[in-house]
Amino acid sequence: MRQLDRLQCGIGGFDEILEGGLVAGASYIVQGRPGSGKTILANQIAFHHAAGGGRVLVATLLSESHERLLQFLSTLAFFDPARVGAEISYVSAFETLEDEGLDGVVTLIRREISRHGATVLIVDGLLNARSRAETQLDTKKFIAALQGHAAFAGCTVLFLTSARLEDSSPEHTMVDGVIELAEEIVGVRSVRRMQMKKTRGTGALGGLHEFEITGHGIRVHPRLESRSIGSRAPDDPEDRRVSTGIGDLDRMVGGGLPVGSSTLVIGASGTGKTSMALAFAAEATRAEPAVVLGLFETPPRLEAKGAALGLDIAGLRAAGVLHPVWVPPTDQILDAIAYRVLDTVRETGARRLVIDSIGALARRGSTEGRDVPFFMSLFNALRSLGVTVFATWETADIVGTPSRAPAPNIASITDNLLLMRFVERGTELKRVLSIVKIRHSAYDASVHEFVTTPTGLHFRPTGPVAAFSPGAAPTA
Amino acid sequence: MTTILVADDEYLIADILAFALEDLGYTVVSAGNGRKALDLFRSFAPALVITDYMMPVMNGLELAEAIRRTPGGTVPILLMSGAQAEIARARGDLFTHVFDKPFVVERMVSVVRELVGPPSKAD
Numbered sequence: 010m011r012q013l014d015r016l017q018c019g020i021g022g023f024d025e026i027l028e029g030g031l032v033a034g035a036s037y038i039v040q041g042r043p044g045s046g047k048t049i050l051a052n053q054i055a056f057h058h059a060a061g062g063g064r065v066l067v068a069t070l071l072s073e074s075h076e077r078l079l080q081f082l083s084t085l086a087f088f089d090p091a092r093v094g095a096e097i098s099y100v101s102a103f104e105t106l107e108d109e110g111l112d113g114v115v116t117l118i119r120r121e122i123s124r125h126g127a128t129v130l131i132v133d134g135l136l137n138a139r140s141r142a143e144t145q146l147d148t149k150k151f152i153a154a155l156q157g158h159a160a161f162a163g164c165t166v167l168f169l170t171s172a173r174l175e176d177s178s179p180e181h182t183m184v185d186g187v188i189e190l191a192e193e194i195v196g197v198r199s200v201r202r203m204q205m206k207k208t209r210g211t212g213a214l215g216g217l218h219e220f221e222i223t224g225h226g227i228r229v230h231p232r233l234e235s236r237s238i239g240s241r242a243p244d245d246p247e248d249r250r251v252s253t254g255i256g257d258l259d260r261m262v263g264g265g266l267p268v269g270s271s272t273l274v275i276g277a278s279g280t281g282k283t284s285m286a287l288a289f290a291a292e293a294t295r296a297e298p299a300v301v302l303g304l305f306e307t308p309p310r311l312e313a314k315g316a317a318l319g320l321d322i323a324g325l326r327a328a329g330v331l332h333p334v335w336v337p338p339t340d341q342i343l344d345a346i347a348y349r350v351l352d353t354v355r356e357t358g359a360r361r362l363v364i365d366s367i368g369a370l371a372r373r374g375s376t377e378g379r380d381v382p383f384f385m386s387l388f389n390a391l392r393s394l395g396v397t398v399f400a401t402w403e404t405a406d407i408v409g410t411p412s413r414a415p416a417p418n419i420a421s422i423t424d425n426l427l428l429m430r431f432v433e434r435g436t437e438l439k440r441v442l443s444i445v446k447i448r449h450s451a452y453d454a455s456v457h458e459f460v461t462t463p464t465g466l467h468f469r470p471t472g473p474v475a476a477f478s479p480g481a482a483p484t485a
Numbered sequence: 486m487t488t489i490l491v492a493d494d495e496y497l498i499a500d501i502l503a504f505a506l507e508d509l510g511y512t513v514v515s516a517g518n519g520r521k522a523l524d525l526f527r528s529f530a531p532a533l534v535i536t537d538y539m540m541p542v543m544n545g546l547e548l549a550e551a552i553r554r555t556p557g558g559t560v561p562i563l564l565m566s567g568a569q570a571e572i573a574r575a576r577g578d579l580f581t582h583v584f585d586k587p588f589v590v591e592r593m594v595s596v597v598r599e600l601v602g603p604p605s606k607a608d
Contacts, residue, residue: 068541074495075539076586079567093539093568100541101494104517121541 013210016129016165019057019087020050022229025236026205026214032185035210036156036166038135040174041190046201046222047169048078049085050190051131053226054167056087058129059096066127066164067099068118070106070134075099086225098125103134106141111151114138119158130159135170135180145179152183176206185209190220195375198341203229219342219375230344234379234386251297251361251397254288257468261444261453266425268360270448271388271398273367273420276429280440281459281466282401284318285427286363287311288466289399291320293330297360300353301333302346304369308333319465332357336370343374347387354394362391364400367419381418388422398423424448429459442468487604489597490531491515492522492548493565494540498586502535505590506597510604519543523551530557532601535593538566538573546572549579561600563593 015030024030031037031054039047055065069075079099082088093099100121105113122130132155142148152168159166174180174187181187187206192199201220205213214235221228250265259265266272274282283306293299303311308326311333315322325331334353336346354362364370371380391398402419420426426445431438440459444452457468489506493499494517503513514529516522520542526534534552538545545564552558561581564573565588573583582596 072497074497076495076498076567080587090568094544094566094572095569099539101496101517102541104494104496105541117541124542 016054016058017061018054019060020053020227020229022218022220022231023050023203023227026203026218026229026231027208028212028214031165032210033165034160034163035185036152036159036168036183037186037188038168038170038174038180038184039188039190040170040172042173042192043171045190045192046220046227047171047190048133049082049222050188050227051133051167051169052078052082053085053087055097055129055131056089056092059092060089063096063128064126065097065129065131066118066121066125067097067131067133068102068114068121069099070102070114070132070137072103075101084224098127103137106137111138111141111147115151115154115158118155122158122162122164127162127164130155130164130166131169132166133169135168136172139172139180149179149183152180156183181207198375200341200375217376219344221342221345230342230348233344233347233390234382236386252292253285253399254290254292255285255466255468257457258285258442261457261468262425262447263450263452266397266399267448267450268397269392269395270424271391271400271422272425272427273400273402273423274427274429275402275404275420277404277431280429280431282403282429283311283314283365284461284466285429285459286365286399286401287315287318287320287322290331290361290363291315291322291325293325293359293361295328295330298330298332298357299325299361299363300350300357300359301331301363301365302336302350302370303333303365304336304373305365307335318461319463332359336373341373341375343370343379343383346370346373347383350387351390351394354391354396360395360397362396362398364398366401366403368402371419381422384419385422420445439471441471486512487601488512488514488529488531489601490522490525490529490534491536492517492519492534492540492545493537494518495537498537498565501590502593505594509594509598511597512604517541519545519548519551522548523555526552526555526558531560533560533597534562535597536562536564538564538569546576546579549576553579563596565593 014033016033017030018024041047102114102117105117138151139148186208189204189206192201202217203220204217214231218232219230249268252259252265276282290299290301312323425447428443428445430441432441442457442459456471458471460467489511491499491502499515503515506513514525516525518541536545536548549562563582564580565584565586566573567586570583570585573580
């Protein structure tokens with residue numbers, strides 16, 4: 010099967026969504042409201058193309074001055090003033106559009122493509138062409154003429170428009186691809202998303218992908234579940250076991266956690282979830298390092314917490330066998346966090362991963378109902394890397410059994426589920442563990458008390474505790 | 486009548502300059518690309534030329550070179566430019582003055598006045 014030649018765009022994640030880049034010689038519409046990032050996208054492609062030896066013609070049908078555009082672009086890292094007027098030429102076709110109409114613009118652009126030897130053509134302000142056209146057929150003819158001239162010159166075309174053109178619009182029917190950029194408010198934050206609405210001659214990762222605009226330009230974070238990372242990995246964890254870092258717990262779960270499995274420990278704040286997670290991470294060795302993804306506690310706080318439990322987190326970190334990944338509250342793109350974790354795991358060869366917590370991570374997401382496919386993809390990718398995951402999820406209830414499962418769907422996709430609770434015993438508040446499930450393995454189902462002693466973390470059998478029923482529990 | 490030729494594909498900039506110069510009494514002819522500007526140069530024999538660098542059909546550098554080869558082509562040529570100002574500054578033979586875009590119109594007008602003097606009423 011023949012593969013079409015590609016034009017690499019040099020935008021992180023964007024070529025990946027296009028499965029290799031724009032199809033060379035094809036034409037695309039980039040559409041989105043003002044401020045959605047069309048101009049940055051197109052110019053970032055232009056500068057990358059020029060840096061690789063290509064030549065770009067940017068023709069505008071808008072009345073705005075290029076100087077202002079260049080001033081704004083000069084604040085972005087990819088902007089190279091030496092390219093402007095050399096490999097990248099900006100020309101205005103506005104006056105020609107006014108004086109000579111669409112035919113005049115086609116003639117002008119055709120000449121300019123050949124005068125500059127352009128291999129990428131960017132036409133900004135497609136809506137103005139539509140305004141100047143007397144019929145829909147005129148718009149089609151205009152696009153067809155530009156496509157024709159560009160194709161004969163081996164030139165890839167991007168038409169930029171601020172209009173939200175319909176799928177059936179003459180513009181859409183003519184081009185090979187449509188890239189839609191959008192910015193919307195989710196809660197109190199703004200989320201930028203990109204979608205490939207039409208891609209002739211190539212596959213593409215469908216659906217919405219979040220992107221950000223920084224001083225380096227656009228960076229796209231392909232939706233994790235749209236990619237098939239680790240899809241060929243065996244579905245089940247291995248028979249081999251790894252220690253939880255707590256001897257008592259290893260015995261209760263039948264000799265440790267299956268390699269490649271995912272474990273979720275749920276419970277209220279203070280029940281010992283992070284302590285258990287740190288004990289798991291502290292089992293890291295040079296051969297099997299650990300990564301600790303923290304959304305609540307910074308690496309120094311984790312080290313202090315470990316020290317209080319007799320776990321040398323700082324020493325393991327210094328020895329390069331435990332790698333903290335701190336996700337500050339400003340990091341909001343779920344997929345970006347996932348790729349950061351996967352990259353760190355690959356770079357360090359980690360075999361253990363702590364996620365503290367899944368709840369905090371899920372709340373960074375901007376799309377309702379995405380948790381299950383996202384975490385399934387993430388756990389799948391991690392299993393394919395031979396990583397055993399130990400994750401936490403905090404519940405709202407302080408005492409007793411959680412009245413509401415925090416994430417019934419997430420609980421169903423993890424292999425192992427542990428429940429931590431506070432129970433009152435006389436005048437004392439005890440922390441107790443119940444094992445809810447260990448996939449494909451027998452386990453000790455009796456309630457155990459969690460205690461910290463000078464010899465480490467322990468689970469001791471305990472007598473009867475409050476009824477294990479959501480109905481009997483206090484609500485938060 | 487002192488005529489100034491303005492060449493810029495961005496009509497807003499050409500218009501702003503033309504208004505400022507006409508207010509002072511100069512006659513302004515303008516063109517949206519280098520080729521048209523060269524035609525106007527031959528027809529109107531302006532006292533001074535102000536040109537952009539990046540333009541369709543013929544850019545500012547090509548226009549200046551063509552003017553220098555044309556009879557009467559020794560008039561001052563001012564270049565308005567963004568990123569290409571350095572290229573232009575190296576061509577002192579072509580450009581009398583180079584303005585980095587964006588520039589203050591008053592500054593441009595005062596340079597024009599220094600180079601060609603106040604507008605004359607009649608030829």
